Amino acid sequence: GAVVSQHPSWVICKSGTSVKIECRSLDFQATTMFWYRQFPKQSLMLMATSNEGSKATYEQGVEKDKFLINHASLTLSTLTVTSAHPEDSSFYICSAPGTGNQETQYFGPGTRLLVL
Amino acid sequence: GQQVMQIPQYQHVQEGEDFTTYCNSSTTLSNIQWYKQRPGGHPVFLIQLVKSGEVKKQKRLTFQFGEAKKNSSLHITATQTTDVGTYFCAGRGFGNEKLTFGTGTRLTIIP
Numbered sequence: 331g332a333v334v335s336q337h338p339s340w341v342i343c344k345s346g347t348s349v350k351i352e353c354r355s356l357d358f359q360a361t362t363m364f365w366y367r368q369f370p371k372q373s374l375m376l377m378a379t380s381n382e383g384s385k386a387t388y389e390q391g392v393e394k395d396k397f398l399i400n401h402a403s404l405t406l407s408t409l410t411v412t413s414a415h416p417e418d419s420s421f422y423i424c425s426a427p428g429t430g431n432q433e434t435q436y437f438g439p440g441t442r443l444l445v446l
Numbered sequence: 447g448q449q450v451m452q453i454p455q456y457q458h459v460q461e462g463e464d465f466t467t468y469c470n471s472s473t474t475l476s477n478i479q480w481y482k483q484r485p486g487g488h489p490v491f492l493i494q495l496v497k498s499g500e501v502k503k504q505k506r507l508t509f510q511f512g513e514a515k516k517n518s519s520l521h522i523t524a525t526q527t528t529d530v531g532t533y534f535c536a537g538r539g540f541g542n543e544k545l546t547f548g549t550g551t552r553l554t555i556i557p
Contacts, residue, residue, distance in 0.1 A: 364544065373534065374489065374547040390447070423488055435479070435536075435545060437488040 332358045334426050336438035343414055344446055351409045351441045353380075353424030359404035360426035364435070365397075368421040380407040380424075414445040448473045450537050452548040460556050465525050467551035469518040469535035476540045478511055478518045483550075484531040492520075527555050 333356040343349050353363055361382045366374040378399050379387040386399035396418075398410040411418055422441045428434035449472040459465050469478065477496045481489035493502055495511035495518060502509045508521045518535055532552045536545040 366547075371552070373549050376544055376546070379544060425489075434491045434494070435481075435489075437490070440488045 332356075332426070332428050332434075332436045334424065334436045334438040336424060336441050338441060339439060340442050340444075342444045342446065345415050346413055349411045349414055349443060351411070351422055351424075351443075353407045353409070353426075353438050355405045355426045355436075358426070358429070360407075361404060362427060363401060363407040364425045364427075365399065365407075365409050366423045366425065368423060368440075370421075374423065377409075380409075382407075411443065414443070416445045419443055419445045448537065448539055448546045450535060450546050450548040452533075452535060452551050454551055455549065456552045456554075458554045458556060459525055461527060462524050465522040465529070465553055467520050467533050467535075467553075469520075469537075469548050471516045471537045471546075473516070473539060475515050475537040477538050478515075479536045479538070479545065480509055480518075480520055481534045481536060481547075482531050483534065487531075489534060522553075525553070525555055527557060529553060530555050 335354045337352045341349055363380040365377045367377050368374050376389050377392045380399045380401040382401045382404055388394050396412055401407040425435040425437045452469050479494045480492040483489045493509050498515050499513045500511040506523045510519045532550045534550045535548040538545050
């Protein structure tokens with residue numbers, strides 16, 4: 331089946347630094363990828379839709395300048411959390427849609443970010 | 447915007463008992479998907495329902511899509527310890543790609 335990887339899986343950083351998270355589709359191409367944020371014991375909140383070769387589409391309330399998304403190739407999307415603060419600490423997950431009728435979303439393993 | 451709620455939020459059952467989670471959308475859906483997320487893990491796709499009134503089964507799991515395509519349910523028969531996790535429904539509206547995830551139901555099993 332389709333595999334999506336994320337790197338890093340864990341990151342601890344100081345407040346004010348920027349953190350880049352990579353999402354890769356390993357055995358398929360994805361013109362669209364999705365970035366979610368999940369707080370402990372809560373649901374997944376869609377942050378933005380990453381579009382290969384064009385600007386990302388952000389959900390209402392998500393700061394574009396804070397969460398920079400780049401989808402430079404058909405297998406890689408990156409999310410950069412700029413000037414991170416403790417309230418940005420969360421579980422960030424990306425997904426890529428599969429092909430065929432199922433329209434399955436294949437999720438990456440997620441990145442746990444802790445901002446001190 | 448579209449909202450998707452699930453009940454119950456938590457469910458503790460004895461191993462061998464049945465379990466059901468209900469999903470309700472504020473708007474009509476083009477399709478609905480179900481995911482399972484194990485503790486510390488990421489969501490894993492279970493199934494997609496598209497047709498009004500559709501019922502699908504996967505071994506001990508039965509999924510149903512309501513006639514009005516605004517609600518869905520997941521029923522697990524004779525739960526096992528491997529069923530532990532949070533079950534999310536995710537609905538997709540018409541004319542867009544994005545999924546709106548439900549609030550989730552966290553299932554714990556008492557051995």
